[in-house]
Amino acid sequence: MPPTEPPNQGFQDLVDTLGYVDAVRFIKQFDQGHGDYTKDRTQWLDHLTLDEILSPDF
Template sequence: MTNQPKPLNQITQEAIAILFKEIGIANTVRFLNQFSPGYGNYTEEREEIFKDLSLDEILKRIN
């Protein structure tokens, strides 16, 4: 018996459906997001966001 390889988009759709059924939509999305490279430049954004704050001020905002 020979199995023909499925197209990658079909495999992806089937895998996502299985994940959704087994672990739910929220956890499926969380799982898939770990493979996304994201966007933007966090280093530049961080420097812009915190440029006028001292470390003590940043720590106060965390708590």
């Protein structure tokens, strides 16, 4: 079996079970994205107080 076959078969199994749209949604959960989340989060949260972060409107 070529090394590309297991991922292809796995995705096909997801499509067969979940349908194409939900299979793609499932796979996208594991997308690592890009950038530096820790650095970005620090910039977003630096100007907020703990009370603001914990408020139900946050």
